[in-house]
Amino acid sequence: MSVQATSTSSDASIAPLLKSQRLDGDRGCWQPRLGEVTSHDVESALASRPGSYSLAKLLALVSPAAEEYLEPMAALSQRLTLQRFGRAMRLYAPVYLSNYCVNRCQYCGFNHDNTFTRTRLSVDEAMAEADILAAQGYRDILLVSSEDKAFITVAYLTELAERLRGRFSFIGIEIFQLSAAQYRQLLDAGIHGVTLYQETYDRAVYARYHLGGPKAKYDMRLRAPEDMGQAGMREIGLGVLLGLADWRIETLALAEHASHLMRQYWQSRISFSFPRLRPACGVPPTEFPHLLSDRNLVQMMLALRLCFADAGIVLSTREPARLRDQLMGLAVTRISAGSRTSPGGYKDAKASTGQFEVSDSRSPSEVVAVIKDKGFDPVWKDWDGAFSHA
Amino acid sequence: MDKLTIAGRTFDSRLLVGTGKFSSPQVMAQALVASGAQIVTVALRRVDIDNPADDTLREIDRDRYLLLPNTSGARDAEEAVRLSRLARAATGIEWVKLEVTPDPYYLLPCPVETLKAAEILVKDGFVVLPYINADPILAKRLQDVGTATVMPLGSPIGSNQGLKTRVSLEIIIEQSSVPVVVDAGLGLPSHVAEAMEIGADAVLVNTAIATAADPVEMAAAFKLAVEAGRKAYEAGPRAPTRNAEASSPLTGFLRDS
Numbered sequence: 001m002s003v004q005a006t007s008t009s010s011d012a013s014i015a016p017l018l019k020s021q022r023l024d025g026d027r028g029c030w031q032p033r034l035g036e037v038t039s040h041d042v043e044s045a046l047a048s049r050p051g052s053y054s055l056a057k058l059l060a061l062v063s064p065a066a067e068e069y070l071e072p073m074a075a076l077s078q079r080l081t082l083q084r085f086g087r088a089m090r091l092y093a094p095v096y097l098s099n100y101c102v103n104r105c106q107y108c109g110f111n112h113d114n115t116f117t118r119t120r121l122s123v124d125e126a127m128a129e130a131d132i133l134a135a136q137g138y139r140d141i142l143l144v145s146s147e148d149k150a151f152i153t154v155a156y157l158t159e160l161a162e163r164l165r166g167r168f169s170f171i172g173i174e175i176f177q178l179s180a181a182q183y184r185q186l187l188d189a190g191i192h193g194v195t196l197y198q199e200t201y202d203r204a205v206y207a208r209y210h211l212g213g214p215k216a217k218y219d220m221r222l223r224a225p226e227d228m229g230q231a232g233m234r235e236i237g238l239g240v241l242l243g244l245a246d247w248r249i250e251t252l253a254l255a256e257h258a259s260h261l262m263r264q265y266w267q268s269r270i271s272f273s274f275p276r277l278r279p280a281c282g283v284p285p286t287e288f289p290h291l292l293s294d295r296n297l298v299q300m301m302l303a304l305r306l307c308f309a310d311a312g313i314v315l316s317t318r319e320p321a322r323l324r325d326q327l328m329g330l331a332v333t334r335i336s337a338g339s340r341t342s343p344g345g346y347k348d349a350k351a352s353t354g355q356f357e358v359s360d361s362r363s364p365s366e367v368v369a370v371i372k373d374k375g376f377d378p379v380w381k382d383w384d385g386a387f388s389h390a
Numbered sequence: 391m392d393k394l395t396i397a398g399r400t401f402d403s404r405l406l407v408g409t410g411k412f413s414s415p416q417v418m419a420q421a422l423v424a425s426g427a428q429i430v431t432v433a434l435r436r437v438d439i440d441n442p443a444d445d446t447l448r449e450i451d452r453d454r455y456l457l458l459p460n461t462s463g464a465r466d467a468e469e470a471v472r473l474s475r476l477a478r479a480a481t482g483i484e485w486v487k488l489e490v491t492p493d494p495y496y497l498l499p500c501p502v503e504t505l506k507a508a509e510i511l512v513k514d515g516f517v518v519l520p521y522i523n524a525d526p527i528l529a530k531r532l533q534d535v536g537t538a539t540v541m542p543l544g545s546p547i548g549s550n551q552g553l554k555t556r557v558s559l560e561i562i563i564e565q566s567s568v569p570v571v572v573d574a575g576l577g578l579p580s581h582v583a584e585a586m587e588i589g590a591d592a593v594l595v596n597t598a599i600a601t602a603a604d605p606v607e608m609a610a611a612f613k614l615a616v617e618a619g620r621k622a623y624e625a626g627p628r629a630p631t632r633n634a635e636a637s638s639p640l641t642g643f644l645r646d647s
Contacts, residue, residue, distance in 0.1 A: 082601050084548060086411020169435075234494075262495070267465055269494035310495040375413045384435045386476050387469050 014260045015222055018201060021055075023253040025203040030249045037063035046072055050080050051309025058255050061303035062248040067295065073302040077331045084309050089376045090334040091364070092140035094174070094316075095129045096343045097121050097160075101146035103213030105199075106287070107241060107277055110146040112213065119343040120151050123160050130164055132346040136338065136364045139381040140170040142195070144341075147176035147213060154182050158189040165190045170383035172235065176215070177224045183231035190385055194228045195237030195273060196221075200244040201253035209244055225257070229265025234383075236261060236268050237314065242297065243277030243288045251300050255307060271312030271334070272304055276319065294323055298330075305331040321360040325370055337367035391620050394592055396569055397485075397517040397538040399456070401428045404586070405616045406458070406571060408596025409446060410436065412605060419449040421599055425609035431458040431487050431594065434473050440480035458519065460487035462497070467507035474511055486511060487541070488520040496546045501528045505535070512536040521573055524555035529562045529570075540566060541594065543574035544585060548597040550577025553584055563589040579615030586619025587627060 018024040037060050045060035046069065060066060061073065098120035101110045121129065130141060141164060145152045152175060161171055172193030173186065183194060200206050203218050210216040228236045238258055240250045258270045276297060277288055292300070301313060315324055315332045317339040324335060339358055340346050360367075371378045393400045407427040412418035422430055430450055438444045439459060450457055459477040464470035467490065474486045488511065490504045491497040499521050505528065511518045517538045522528050524542040532540055542562055545551035552575065553559060563570050569591035576582050582593045595612050602608035 083550065083597065086597065086600050087413035088411060267492045267494065372414065377412060377414050379436070381438065382436055383463070384473070386434070386473050387463060387465075 013223070013226060014257050015219060017256060017260060018222075018253060021252075021256060023249065023256060024201055025205075027202065027246075027249050030252070031246075033059060034063045034248055037065045039065055039068070042066045042069050045306070046076060050076055050306065051084070053255060053259050053307040055252060055256065058252060058303060058307050061306055062251045062300065066303070067299065070295070070299060070302070073299070073306060074330055077302045077305040078329060080305060080309050081313075081329065081331055081333065085333045087376050088333075088379045088382075089328055089371045090140065090312075090379045090382050091138065091368075092142055092170075092172070092334060092336050093133045093136075093138045093364070094142040094144045094336060094339050094341070095126060095133065096341055096345060097126055097143055097145040097175075098148040098152050099146050099343055100148040100151065101213070102149075103147050103215040104211040105213075105215065106209045106211060107244070108146075120148060121343050123156060123163065125344065125347075126160055127163055129344065129346045130167065134167045137368075137380050138364070139168050140172075140383070141168045142172045142174055142193075142336075143191075144173075145175040147215060149176060152176075154178070154185055157186055157191065161186065161189040161191050165385045165389060169381045169385055172237070174237070177221060178227070180227035180230045183228050183233055187231055187233060187388070190389055192233065192383065192388070193235035193237065194233050195239070195271075196224045196228075197237075197239040197241060197273070197275065198222060198254075198257070199241040201240065201250055201257070202245045205245045225261055226264070229261055229268050233268050235271060235312070236265070237271045237273055237312075239273035239275055241275050241277060242300075243291045245290055247290065247292050247296055247300055251303060255304065258308065258311065269310070269312065270308070271314055272308075273314040273316070274301060274319075275316065297323075298327070301327065301331045317358045317360040319359055321362055324360055325374070328371065328374055328376060335367070337362065338364040391617055392624065394569065396429075396519070401456075402426075403428045403613075403616075404592040404620055405582070405613055406431060406573075406592060406594040407599065407609070408594060409433075409450070410596055411600035413600075415445050415449040417605055418446070418600070421605040421609040422450070422455065424606045424613065425595075425599065426613045428455060429458050430455040431460045431596075433462040434459050434477055435463045439477045456485065457481070457483055458485050458487050459483060460489050460521075461507075462489045462491060464490050464507075465492045465503075466490065466500070467503040467510065470503070470507040471510050471514075474507075474516060475514070478516070484515060485517040485519065485538075488518050488537075491521075497548075498546065499523055499543075501525060504528075505531055508532055508537050509535045519571065524558035524562060526558055526561040526565060529566060533566065533568050537568065539569045539571050539591075541571045541573040544572050544581065545575030547574040549575050550598055551575050552577060552581035553588075556584075556588070559585070559590070560588055579611045582612055583615040583619035583622070586616055587622050589623055592616075 041060040045057045099110045100118045104112050171191045174195040206218045313332050314334045316336050368378045394404050403426045405427050406429040407425045409432045437446050461470040461473045470490050490500045492500050508518050519539045521541045529540040545554040571592040572585040572590045573594040577598045585593050599609045
């Protein structure tokens with residue numbers, strides 16, 4: 001089994017690398033390679049330096065053969081996560097700003113073609129949502145919006161960030177793609193993290209699910225994390241929408257992307273999220289042939305931890321309480337709790353339509369009790385606005 | 391055990407302890423007591439330094455411990471200086487553990503920005519304890535600009551690998567005119583004993599205590615190891631040798647001839 005070496009730092013962009021590895025489509029070569037992985041390969045991967053990455057190692061860990069090794073993988077992952085992150089569990093909460101959208105993504109409740117009453121929050125209304133979260137103890141806030149560029153402008157985000165800074169120690173965004181210059185403006189305004197998923201690294205699959213809107217351009221989207229890196233963002237969140245394509249190959253592409261960014265933009269911390277497709281408004285689950293089981297999801301998470309010791313691993317309330325509780329300490333370092341996925345959802349639980357159905361609907365205080373019960377310290381603050389602003 | 395003096399203040403304990411990664415502020419507080427530490431470092435990113443009711447800060451008795459804020463997470467000199475000044479304005483504490491760690495993975499200190507920040511902070515009246523790689527020349531440069539200590543790493547922070555930089559640490563200890571505090575990578579009591587045996591003035595431990603199954607017992611173990619290592623150093627250890635050396639001279643009989 002031969003696997004091409006990982007990128008060197010001279011590569012300017014991830015696109016040619018993915019192409020040369022045949023990870024951006026035409027992936028026929030990967031299925032046999034995954035099938036050829038032996039128990040010996042998996043054991044070698046487990047014996048390699050914990051937390052270090054190579055494509056060959058990750059291939060072994062996401063292979064079907066590694067399914068027999070989930071227990072030793074979990075033990076290693078737990079030890080590594082404890083060593084690197086300690087007994088700390090970072091908490092954050094999303095605020096949805098708008099669910100108006102110009103994109104037509106087949107899996108998303110906010111799809112432009114879906115008919116429902118849409119909402120966008122003024123800066124004041126967004127502040128009212130944030131106040132509710134601050135009262136619950138949150139200091140780490142994630143601003144979320146669908147592609148509503150007409151309303152959610154850089155000026156809007158800058159004003160909101162400036163008002164949030166006093167109460168929140170970390171502000172991140174998960175919105176439509178921006179330019180490097182715009183990311184830089186937001187960084188200067190105190191937004192230190194950006195999460196943006198490629199959704200799928202397979203071009204054909206990408207085209208099948210992204211039927212219209214600016215987001216339909218695969219190559220443009222692939223550029224986004226580079227732009228965040230160039231802007232000097234502190235945290236860059238990556239992920240694939242789990243369920244669109246074979247998760248094993250997607251994990252390889254995701255890892256190559258992360259590894260490339262880490263070499264190139266070495267001052268930005270990479271984190272991984274694991275959005276797993278769940279039923280939402282207008283999303284028939286039968287249309288998605290690659291849905292992941294819990295075992296698949298856990299294998300993916302453990303494999304990434306064993307390759308990236310210090311990457312943040314984020315798990316949202318899309319996942320059910322039982323699974324989230326079990327994964328704390330195994331690999332996950334950052335979780336949300338009590339999330340509402342519609343604009344204005346904290347003030348009015350019935351407000352508008354959510355992006356996805358929240359599966360873990362426990363309150364922040366209930367989740368905090370579980371974190372403590374499991375021997376972890378719930379960490380509300382792990383950053384300080386003073387890094388960038390006096 | 392003789393006392394440790396940093397910037398004119400003396401301390402009975404030569405073990406400094408970090409406050410991150412504990413399962414709760416209460417466990418942290420118990421571990422601090424067991425460690426016997428008198429200098430306790432806290433990351434400004436993790437606490438509300440201007441809020442005495444902060445979960446972590448309220449567990450650190452300021453009469454008992456010197457609270458040493460650190461700038462962990464700062465990417466350059468400007469950020470480290472800004473954080474230090476805000477912390478001083480909020481608390482009146484002039485001591486700062488200077489950490490400039492632009493790489494978010496191994497958290498290795500940037501020599502260029504650390505030196506720059508140290509220069510500014512010293513001029514601004516701070517007592518500066520810089521975290522550095524085990525680079526003897528950098529240590530001298532920092533001493534020249536007036537830092538109160540140097541804090542070279544034993545191995546990458548949180549890695550529990552012990553004194554991987556021993557060769558350079560020995561040079562720093564040999565040449566330094568300010569106290570040398572070995573910081574980072576000390577995973578076992580035997581590692582800190584080794585650091586003290588080779589003449590480090592003090593050590594700083596965090597991960598190895600915080601992530602132990604029993605952090606309080608581990609803190610006590612580190613306390614003993616620091617004391618043992620220091621006593622051994624003061625007692626004048628003999629250099630290890632590859633050859634056997636008899637306790638009675640083998641050639642003593644020649645005196646009679």
